[in-house]
């Protein structure tokens with residue numbers, strides 16, 4: 001089983017969020033709508049009730065045929081995860097906050113294959129990055145983007161009260177963070193274009209799905225909008241959205257350029273990338289999949305072949321994505337090697353397809 005988790009469309013849910021509807025019913029329709037990760041967050045339930053919910057959710061994920069793609073984690077309760085696993089229930093991991101059980105303990109008790117997510121705001125994130133050993137956590141949950149009634153003690157992401165600064169902060173956070181970042185807290189469909197633009201790997205919501213009158217419709221809209229806005233962040237017609245990022249408020253100005261695609265500065269870059277672990281044994285594919293997934297989630301056009309992945313986009317976007325993909329593997333705790341070939345060429349686009357079709361055209365002529 002791969003440790004990779006797809007945090008792009010992430011449902012967090014518990015009995016207090018569903019207006020009396022069974023949690024598993026919300027999870028089921030959200031899975032059918034395409035959500036990619038589920039977290040049980042049941043602040044007022046006892047351990048026994050949570051284990052029962054874990055069983056229902058795990059069963060539901062299996063019934064929907066999503067066991068391979070959709071990871072299921074529990075908020076805060078390491079005891080519940082351990083007890084559920086001991087009872088043969090598939091819980092993939094845990095999500096904890098800065099004052100919950102330390103992530104090192106979670107990793108130690110859940111083992112190397114488990115998913116461990118950690119909450120962080122901008123400031124504690126930076127110290128966390130310097131302190132954490134590689135391989136302890138898989139992703140960072142950042143919130144709250146907006147005030148929310150779903151978490152009484154939620155802190156707004158630094159500067160999140162001022163919309164344009166919040167975006168700059170998220171961009172900075174995503175840039176300095178060596179782990180994928182998922183952003184939540186009052187998130188709605190309207191936030192998704194800007195979150196994608198800022199470099200978030202995904203969104204998490206409670207009320208926008210669990211509190212909706214029609215959770216299937218709400219989840220579908222979120223999922224399809226996210227797919228739409230992350231399809232190709234390097235297309236020139238999206239460049240105006242970048243202008244809301246205030247570079248003076250960004251920790252490293254590269255964070256703002258990472259997603260920039262201005263007509264005058266665009267540098268078309270075709271890359272062939274191979275990233276692989278060293279010293280992990282004969283079977284490399286589960287590790288390779290972690291890196292490849294980051295490339296595909298970037299929204300840049302990409303094709304994976306047996307030995308490498310091709311991708312194309314503006315130079316900073318391509319380099320940022322390659323960096324994230326390499327670090328995903330490195331931070332999973334393995335020695336990581338990479339081979340990168342780049343073709344930077346002015347005045348062209350869509351070389352990832354054009355080069356192939358040019359050769360195919362010649363081959364077809366030869367056959368005739």
Ligand SMILES: Cc1ncc(COP(=O)(O)OP(=O)(O)O)c(N)n1
Nearest residue numbers: 075076095096097098119141142204
């Ligand atoms: C994906 C995700 N991100 C952040 C949180 C918040 O976790 P935490 O800080 O531990 O706060 P509580 O959820 O425990 O109130 C989360 N649960 N999920």
Ligand SMILES: Cc1ncsc1CCOP(=O)(O)O
Nearest residue numbers: 143148150185186205206207
């Ligand atoms: C758990 C959590 N962590 C930060 S904000 C939040 C609540 C998100 O819920 P909602 O989507 O209803 O605002």
Ligand SMILES: [Mg+2]
Nearest residue numbers: 076096097100
């Ligand atoms: Mg917590």
